[in-house]
Amino acid sequence: MVIKLKSRAKINLSIDVVGKREDGYHLVEMIMQSIDLYDNIQIEEIKEDKIIIQSENKNVPLDESNIMYKAASLVKQKFNIKTGVKINLHKNIPVAAGMAGGSSNGAAVLVGLNNIWNLNLREDELMDLGLSLGADVPFCIMGGAALAQGIGEKLTKIKGLKDTHILICKPNIFVSTKDVYTNLDMSKVRKRPDTQMLLDYINKEDIKGLCTNMENVLESVTEKKYPVISEIKNKMIKYKALGSMMSGSGPTVFGIFDDYEKGQYAKENLKLIHEETYLVKPYGGGIEIER
Numbered sequence: 633m634v635i636k637l638k639s640r641a642k643i644n645l646s647i648d649v650v651g652k653r654e655d656g657y658h659l660v661e662m663i664m665q666s667i668d669l670y671d672n673i674q675i676e677e678i679k680e681d682k683i684i685i686q687s688e689n690k691n692v693p694l695d696e697s698n699i700m701y702k703a704a705s706l707v708k709q710k711f712n713i714k715t716g717v718k719i720n721l722h723k724n725i726p727v728a729a730g731m732a733g734g735s736s737n738g739a740a741v742l743v744g745l746n747n748i749w750n751l752n753l754r755e756d757e758l759m760d761l762g763l764s765l766g767a768d769v770p771f772c773i774m775g776g777a778a779l780a781q782g783i784g785e786k787l788t789k790i791k792g793l794k795d796t797h798i799l800i801c802k803p804n805i806f807v808s809t810k811d812v813y814t815n816l817d818m819s820k821v822r823k824r825p826d827t828q829m830l831l832d833y834i835n836k837e838d839i840k841g842l843c844t845n846m847e848n849v850l851e852s853v854t855e856k857k858y859p860v861i862s863e864i865k866n867k868m869i870k871y872k873a874l875g876s877m878m879s880g881s882g883p884t885v886f887g888i889f890d891d892y893e894k895g896q897y898a899k900e901n902l903k904l905i906h907e908e909t910y911l912v913k914p915y916g917g918g919i920e921i922e923r
């Protein structure tokens with residue numbers, strides 16, 4: 633059996649850190665939004681008891697460290713499955729970018745194998761399984777838009793963005809999420825988000841209110857190290873984005889536009905310098921099985 637999936641990226645419309653767990657993981661409050669930028673994944677069942685990962689993207693590991701390998705291995709062990717899978721990944725989501733590309737790929741493999749091996753796991757069971765692969769994996773399974781708490785796994789669905797255009801721009805640097813959290817010093821954070829106020833703006837569809845008040849405390853680490861992030865944010869505003877911010881641990885910067893033409897103009901200009909620039913729409917779902 634062969635199954636094809638769309639594995640979608642996310643952006644964070646806000647990130648606050650409200651505490652730290654004993655194991656070093658940070659307690660967060662984040663507003664998550666799926667976007668219609670996706671990787672294509674094909675999973676094929678094979679007779680041998682093996683997990684084979686293939687990708688044409690040179691930045692993606694093909695060994696046991698690939699989160700898709702970890703997801704398949706977890707399912708095989710938990711359900712004592714003796715056949716294997718060949719997984720092919722076509723990457724469109726920038727790698728190590730703050731857009732949960734890897735987490736989304738892991739989520740897609742869980743959803744795909746649930747289908748291939750008729751495991752009949754409910755979405756909440758898949759999300760519990762996904763948490764052991766990474767803090768953002770449960771959200772990637774659910775998709776749409778959510779308030780994320782805990783370490784990112786306590787999810788409350790929210791309405792999310794609709795009629796906006798989101799310009800994604802990833803400068804050619806690679807950021808480690810672990811390093812960013814490790815170097816975070818909350819006393820150096822200039823401004824923290826008022827999460828409830830942002831949720832109210834989203835609920836009222838007041839995109840301007842959202843855009844002028846979005847904050848990501850992780851910018852204090854990544855933006856300081858890489859000035860190119862501030863440069864892209866300034867350009868987004870110059871090209872008439874309603875607001876611009878870094879996503880996740882970075883380095884991707886996004887800008888929100890209410891007008892397609894303005895977004896397109898900004899894209900054409902930013903793409904001259906930063907190859908990985910995409911104009912996308914918010915998306916209301918998570919992983920999608922292609923029939």
Ligand SMILES: C[C@@](CO)(OP(=O)(O)O)[C@H](O)COP(=O)(O)OP(=O)(O)OC[C@H]1O[C@@H](n2ccc(N)nc2=O)[C@H](O)[C@@H]1O
Pocket residue numbers: 644647656657658659660662729730731732733735765766767768769782783784809810813814879880881882
């Ligand atoms: C920052 C965020 C915002 O959505 O996204 P990305 O930048 O990765 O896209 C997430 O919190 C990233 O989630 P995710 O990338 O799944 O994290 P994991 O793989 O579980 O953890 C990677 C490392 O980040 C740190 N980590 C992660 C999540 C969290 N709430 N606190 C942490 O301190 C831990 O040090 C961990 O070793």
Ligand SMILES: Nc1ncnc2c1ncn2[C@@H]1O[C@H](COP(=O)(O)OP(=O)(O)O)[C@@H](O)[C@H]1O
Pocket residue numbers: 691692693697698699700721726727728729730731732733734735737738809880881882
């Ligand atoms: N399927 C995968 N796709 C992308 N990166 C992966 C994957 N599996 C493991 N990785 C590793 O995870 C790291 C973080 O990648 P990624 O998930 O794209 O970052 P982020 O969550 O910041 O967007 C990469 O540097 C890469 O080595």
